[in-house]
Amino acid sequence: MISENLKKYATEKFEGRRELLAPVMPVIEEKLKQCSEEEVVLMKFLYGTMPVRDAGEYGFNLFLSYVKHALMLREKVAWCKELPEDVFVNYVLYDRINSEDITDCRPFFYEQIMGRVAGMSLWEAILEINYWCAEHATYEATDSRTASPMTMYRSGKGRCGEESTFAVTAYRSVGIAARQVYTPRWAHCDDNHAWVEVFVDGEWHFLGACEPEEVLDTGWFSGPANRAILIHTRNFSDYVKESNEEYLGKEGALYYFNHTDFYGRTKLVKILVKDENGKPAAGAHIAVEILNMAEFFPAAVMIADADGEVRMTLGLGDIRVRAFDGIRRAEAMMRIEEEDSLELVLREEAVPEADDRWQTLEIRAPKEVPVRNVVATKEQKERNAARMAEAERLRKARFAACFDEKKAAAYPEAEEIFHRAGENFEEVYTFLSKDENPNRKKLLFSLALKDAKDLKASVLEDHLDCEQGDLPEEIFRKDLLCPRIFLEELTPYRSMIRGFFEEETKRSFVEQPERILDYLKKNITFHAEEEYDTIMATPVGVLTMKQGSPLAQKILFVAICRSLNVAARLNPVTLEPEYYRDGEFHSVETEAAVLKEETESAVLTLNAEDGSAWKYYQTWTIGKWNGTVFETLNYEDIAFDGKTLDLTLEPGCYRLITSMRMPNGDQHAAYRVFELKAGEAKEIYLETVKKGLDELLEHIELPEITLEDLDGKAHTLNDLTKDGPILLAFLGTGEEPTEHVLNELIEIAEKWNAKDAAMAAVLRTKADLENTTFQKACAAIHNMSLYIDPSDDAPAIAEKMGIDAEKLPLLILALPGNIGGRAYAGYNVGSVGLMLRLMEEAAKA
Template sequence: MFSTHLQEYALDKYQGRKKYYSCLWEEIEEALKGCTEEEAILMRFLYGTMPVRDAGEYDFQVFLSYVQHALWLRRNMKWCGELTEDIFIHHVLYYRINSEDISDCRKFFYEQLKDRIQGMSLEEAVIEINYWCAENAVYESTDERTASPMTVFRCGKGRCGEESTFAVTAYRSVGIPARQVYTPRWAHCDDNHAWVEIYLHGKWYFIGACEPEEGLNRGWFTVPANRAILIHSRTFSDFMINSSEECIGKENLLTYYNNTPFYAKTRELTVTVKDQKGQPVKDAFAAVEILNMAEYFPAVTLVTDSKGEAHVSVGLGDVRVRAWKGDTFGEKKVSLKVTAKAELSLECSAGKPDWVTDEWEQAGFSAPEECPMHLGRETQEQKERKARRLKEANQIREQRFVACYDEKLASVYTEEAGMFRTAGENAAEIRAFLTKDENPGRRRMLHSLAVKDYKDLKASILEDHLGCEQGSLNEETYEKYLLCPRISKEELTPYRSFIRAYFKENEKERFGKNPEQIWKYIKDTIHYDTEVDYSTICATPIGCLKMKQGNSLAQKILFAAICRSLNIPARLNSVTLAPEYLKEGVFTIPEGFAEGQKAKDIAKEDAASLILKVKDKSKWNYFQTWTIGKLEGVHFDTLNYEGVSFEDNALELVLEPGVYRLITSMRMPNGDQHTSQRVFCLEHGEQKSIEMTLWESEAKDMLVNYSLNDFPVQDNTGKEYMVSELVTENAVILAFLGVGEEPTEHVLNELLASASHWKETAARMVMVLREPGELKNATLRRVLESLSGVELFFDEQRSCERAAAKMHVDADKLPVLILIQKELVGIYACAGYNVGSVELMLKLLEQ
């Protein structure tokens, strides 16, 4: 039986949701009558703490499956029965890990693993389960929508957030407490990362998800992690907050815990917030922001106490601290290597922009230095066993998905062959939809979807969206903004039939004649309470209508969904995410929508024109070297101009009047950044021109000069070459890869993304693999097909270790990239996880 504290907590939280669950309350209460006492306690706990949108998206039986399986584990798995109540509740029972789609999957994972770990110790089981994870999933760079653990199993691939969700599910399914740990942004490179912690004998240990090691507290990310500003974990309630970990506050439903001190050297930052009179401000917000992807990302947001203070332990790098209350704010750069205090004054406001300088301001941002916290080294025996087992895992995974691919079907549907490969076991759903009849809309709909959709789409859901009329619409408008069931990053649902049945005929007629009424209906009917939801996920159109609850993005998606259901083309603007519908051939924002508008939809007399001028357009990549944000209230919201390019070294943006901030950033090889920012105002009808500035270092400041000893490599026929034979007049990138491992996958994906720059530079790469089996890797094959100047070799004599030692980088942290000149002079090198390394080397080659 569970404690009185848990029973009372669960009941209190559950009863507090009654007003939100009004449409489901009787149904839930009736279902609870069929539960045992223990099941009812845990079901009330889940319904009382889950994001409200989940109650509207998933059936009672889905949640009950998690409860029943967790209770079975509690009774039958010795290690689970010994857990404290809070660890069991948060890290075995709880169904949600991050923002993944939820399905009844725990028993499935248990069945896959139970025999495999039979008779093992807890430590042995942890390691063995991660080998199973590696047999079934490998890293792949994908979009930000988090696929479910079952989707990852069926397609065999996922980004780090999906791999870690997959692995946590595997551990929880056998009663081993596990959680996802996350750095929202690295300080030394432009990316983030998620991995797994498992709880053994009263302590947390880390592992790389689907990246097994022969011991705990090991992983390729240990060095990046000891350079982190912030690493955190989360629970979906504040039940029995663990006092042994630093609780860094709540955000909506979530309670966050600071895990940084376990991975990196830290100090406690004290932020003091004062008003313009110098008095402390209570209940002000203070965000610690990391410069990453040319924007300031709020890694953690704190609330000040009666002294106007807030405290948090963070890594020893440079951050920007931003504080606000009401409509005033203040901000400043803080170097944690120098000081542990930051005092801010709330002197700025959007309504009185006298603080806007309209001048470029430069600042350097230092990343924390390496300070290893977990120094355990593999023995040679462990290295060899891991290499052998990983090779076996890759073969098992690849063989399973080769068997999924239907060559005969792909030969008939040649344009869809790539979809079948991506889908893995989900290819059966694509086949069922595609081959049902000769309706040409089937192919058109499939090609309108995001790549990830092929992994988890359902034929029955796509069927729901086929009944559209093209009329006089052009192909692009019809396929992208009417036929396509995907609007943003939401889960795909059969919303068209639901919406058509949900509204009365007179309502649908009114909406069809005047789509402005759709937005009015949404604003009048759909509400959002941040305290009972999780901002990272949004309700689907069906869930939004059922629960009358949905965040800002969910409401915009609902607008587009209702429009499309009524045969009105609609979309979310790619830059501002504003809802738009087609009116007289032009995508138009509903009049009642209060947020930013797309440039061309702003009235000509109100628009402001901003012309950005550059000297070398090749240096300007959005979310890498520059961004622009608009001040909304007390925050700068970064606009999404990803993919935009400068023509003739200039770019015109047509924007709403307001206060804007340009940020430019250049990342140094050591992870530090040089940044420039400019805050300026745009008035109604103003035309403004700004010369962009990028604070760059000279190549000589980035380069070293180390002589390497010559060494042999072998081509795929076994013929031997000395590296000195392969390096001629021009510098060459020597790349020792760990194909199939996440850091190398990042580099391969960067090579694909930099294909045009690679061609312009006429770059050459001597790519050195560990063994021929790595040639089967799909990402590597795409690189070899897409890029010229890449020569393949193998390293049979462990030359990587000697070359890396000469360049003072770690040979164990593949990939090892070395920029090498004739006479074998190494001028730059990096090892392991260094996002942006390809572009940096191309720039060094140019210089």
Template sequence: MFTAHLQEYALNKYQGRKKYYTALWEEIEEALKGCTEEEAVLMRFLYGTMPVRDAGEYDFSVFLSYVRHSLWLRRNMEWCRELPEDIFVHHVLYYRINSEDISDCRKFFYEQLKGRIQGRSLEEAVLEINYWCAENAVYEATDERTASPVTMFRCGKGRCGEESTFTVTAYRSVGIPARQVYTPRWAHCDDNHAWVEVYLHGKWYFLGACEPEEVLNKGWFTVPANRAILIHSRTFSDFMPSPSEECIGKEDLLTYYNNTSYYAKTRELAVTVKDPVGQPAEGAFVALEILNMAEYFPAVTLITDSRGEVHVSAGLGDVRVRAWKGDAFGEKKVSLKVTGKAELLLECSREKTDWVTDKWERTEVSAPEECPLHLEKETREQKERKEKRLKEAGQIREQRFAAYYDEELARAYTAEAGMLRVSGENIGEILAFLTRDENPDRKPMLHSLAVKDYKDLKADILEDHLCCEQGSLARELYEKYLLCPRIHREELTPYRSFIKKYFTEEEKERFVQNPEQIWSYIKAAIRYDTVVDYKTICATPIGCLKMKQGSPLAQNILFAAICRSLNIPARLNQVTLAPEYLNQGTFTVPEGFTNGQKVKSTAKEDGASLLLKAAEGSKWNYFQTWTIGRLEGAHFDTLNYEGVPFENNALELVLEPGIYRLVTSLRMPDGGQQASQRVFYLKPGEQKSIEMILWENKAEDILVNYPLKDFKLQDNTGKEYNISELRTEEPGILAFLGVGAEPTEHVLNELLASAVHWNGITARMIMVLREPGEQKNGTLHRVLENLTGIELYYDKERSCERAAAAMHVDADKLPVLILLQKELTGIYACSGYNVGSVELMLKLLEQQQIKRRKTNE
């Protein structure tokens, strides 16, 4: 069935992994003897291309289940039988899509779907499967750990990366090639996004994951995608007999493909890199960085050829091009709308610091302009059918998950009611752990976990961690840094019993007497080779010890896991992710750990402090209006101060000496940014003070004055109101929502994040839903609980279309937000995906309130 080329490729890749699979090699070889020839080829392909950590985390039988199911599909599904070999192995066979937990699930998904696609054409099957996905999962903002497709099915909610992983799994399970497509960062707003492409009749088509349409190449993200700088897909191997897409190189284990030109207007950018004496710098790294979330994010990294050049197609916006070789680097802003060439000189380094000016430098960053390439439209009949089916999908999903929640049980466990509500089918695991006996640590352990853990935790794994001793520890320290089984975003495993058996009594005693020895052991025993791993995931403590392989983050987690297993409180520093253990009441980084800064409690005598001063009334939100990064080698690594507030217009940071970069950014309504940066050196023992600056846009530059014609809305009872009857003296927000869809979820989450600001200025919103059932949405429910001044109405006469048309925004791109004056005049509006729109609306609303009061005075 397979070509000699694939067989040879698989064998060579597999044999090249022998040095990494030392602990498992004989076991794998023995298991291969029980495989057919075809199965053995694909198993070697997987073991030869997978992240090495996967081999240590999952059993041979799990991978074999993927191989056998894909071979069955190849034989029995006509559309799978005709696929090119590379498309089959990458986009049907392959078990990993993102950074999700892996389980034997393809046959399960096939059984769920086979009845839905029977007798349908390939195109019809693609559309129908996405409706099934919508019946079982919907968007919800969550943390960055990627839940598995099975978890998504069992809990029904997840972020875009999880929705797309779930949907790709559904397609691959029936033999339809599918892949996850990413824009690593948008250019016009602060976020990223993932969706799905499916392969039909020799061509890729896109669709929104769990967001069905009646036609392909259509989704709410179509317009944002045509404003992207970079959109890519990836495979876990470079097996590509006849590449048909622009390969933008490899990063560690992955091979990346540039899909940007399919979605947006692009230009080829040619970058030439020269060394300090002006000669071509071969082998230099070149990154295209997008300013997003107030940091310069490397969207793609390339390596220069013998002429010191790299070439890449990218969207027509502003990027920062950064090149480096060793510790020498250079950078500049490039506007792709204007030019397709850039030359960089590697003239900066830690030693040569004339580039460290310690002055604020301002720059304007433009996003690509809107220029749709895909103009697929639904007929009115298709639109009505979609609305009907989406409503039915929502009802099916809500009814299924409502059946798992037990109100009587929740009343018995009031403090745990929230975790029971979000757990979906996993409620049984929570109850099994919670009710096993009267151990007083059961509830605290559950409460120490992340919300996502309630959706996929296993009772027997938690049992493994009920072996701690509080002793004289304060309760908070005990629960957070000893009892809790979660250290970062790794998969939860029964690592305590494994670690206790893994080390000898002598080793454990030595570790307890001096935890510094734990770090010494890890540095000596655990290696890391980036070319055989995927940095987005990291080995668990068990996998790290089994394979003797783990990323720097995995090693930090392992340190904390060993400590906790030996009853030593430990954690990862929330700012730097450095490992720390409790040493005489202070969390201490082990000697020999050199990756970055320490928080105030662990600063040494030669530490330095930075006092950031803010103007009265200014609002500073980390990863929105500012970040700070420390120069590590030739890179600025962004520190994590998310959630750390300025108090009394100031924030003090205790940092290690070094070179730092402050970045501030203000997003403009057109998607562009007004940014500033300041690079400075922090000396040992120095106490430095910096005044924060942020460009201010003038309201008059973005406000309009469009009259709206009167239209009708309905309340919960069906009573009709003219919008003119609902207006008040003060300006307010008119919001047409698409509850349950990702853009509206973002707006609702922004409202929650802005609750204090919102309630403080007594803002008012006329919130318009499409139908009463949307009130059941959990995010909307939290908004209504936490924010004042919100009134609910329904739009049964397509008033949104008329209002959006009057404001010159697109009614099909919900949510539509309109800042409305008393006179039924719209002064600002936006539609669709615009992260930061709530804060902008609040700012404009506040300005209008002040202006109105001054006028009345």
């Protein structure tokens, strides 16, 4: 069943890791003696290719469960038997899909699904399994910590990365090869997306995770994918045979493969890098950057070959190419639609030239030119709609049954936490109800709502043992009592840390927390080439393996402080570790281990004509030069005070980026590089390429349509616009694009209401009223009227506005006199805010 090639590969990979796995190697070798020959090969394959941190976080028996389950599938399931060996080990056996917590879930999923697809063809089974996924999980906007597939099953909601991890797990559990597909950033809007590909009859086909259709190779994201600059998959091994997939390179433990040409129009691009003497810069790093969320995001980083070249297939949009080799660097814009090669010359430059002037850029997004035209028939669409409605009914019924009203009534302030917990309700209740310790509620409310889905009462118990002393209440709750430090998995690290260090060492750490950094530098290593940097090793894992990424070490610093009753945190902007003493937080420099407060800060004042128009990670960002790249600072929650914003910054070189996204996805952008000296006070007026909003307004005569309010009364479009412009929104509640739009509407509700803007929400059926996100939007927006479209007029109005009626939501700015001013189909980040601004402009006319 297992080839000699795989045996050789697995053995070489495993033996090559022997030194890194030393802390757990005695246990591994002893356990391997109890395994069959085939199990040994696959266990070595996993240990030889997994991110090393996984070996310290999880026990041998967990991985053995994956191996045993995969071998059972290979032996008993017909479609699994037929898979090529490399596809089997990478896309059925493999435990890790993304950055999720690994749990022993494959047998559970198998028991849930296999009976349901018995007797079906592979094609039929794939479609049916996605309906099963939709019955148990749907989209919810949340933070970037990737919940495990079991958490998704037990809570019923997650973002696209979690939905796709969940669906891939479902497929792999029954022997269907599946993988997560990812666009690191869209080119036409400020977001990213993940979905699923399955292996059928020797080819890969795509589908939306937990978004079933009656056919493959279609989904709401088909259009956006057609406009992507880069779409890739990630492998944890390079055991790949006869693949025609373009290899992008290795980053840490990951191998990247390019699939952009499967989804849209592309071009093979050559990038050549030379030194100042004209010689090829072999080994130079070449980053392909996409301007997205007002930052240049490195979508791919490749290594130049012996000729100083890289070649890759990219979508026909604009990119920024950045090459670097030590302190030698070069960068340039590239318009792929018009050019297929670029030459860069590396120059020695420790710090970028800071000319302190605005430089403007026009960034074009790829145009939508579909290369795949898979369309469901009317009958298939009707069947899909009926099955999706049933899936939603089943999902809601299951999770409604999880909520114990009697128990929850004792803690009314925690009602939303209990609802979010799903099947984890009892864990939350067990922790809260154990005794009258007031710190129980404080600890629970210090966590993110998402933590309710997978927290364990036993883990939280470990973190109750701490003393407030004279700490302010907020500092005590957030920076001492709270077990969460960043996005790592929650573990009982306090008791482990307290038992790990000698008493004298712990006293010295408390007296001078900087000594913790000395310990980390001397005892903790990091092997970037063997890790997956999206996963944060836990404090327990880092101490177990004596290995951890720079971020994992910062998390460990904070964990040690909190375990020893010293309040600490990661700075929310820079992610540098800080401890609290004498009424303020003190920063520690991980690299130099010097106190940052010894360096006098600078103050940057940003001025703008209208501060409310500037939203971080949408219209502007600021990044600090770290020696290799401008690292974007996290000011996501900051807002202008009228026309100004003051930022306290360390001395250094900075880059401001501003961006104005146009309706067609293009961007008018500007950037400015400048230096800040210690103690300096500097003012900058934020600029971007000006384009009058009136230029964005169209004047298209719309067909006369009739909508019904919830009482069945008819209303024409002229009726809706008699008092002025209105946002006409045809919604697909429960679907990811509409969820995004509703969340954006909730986010800007205060501004929306202040402008007394009007919105007409058009639902498919009255059942859509039950959608939780829609209910929140209704509560947040004052001037929203609700309608049904009984005559299905959406396609006619969409056709007039030149948008795709199939891509809900449809947002149409309707002007008095049956005129359309602007329209969007699907979700584009910032579209709701732009519509509000256009409505203001139209009202002036």
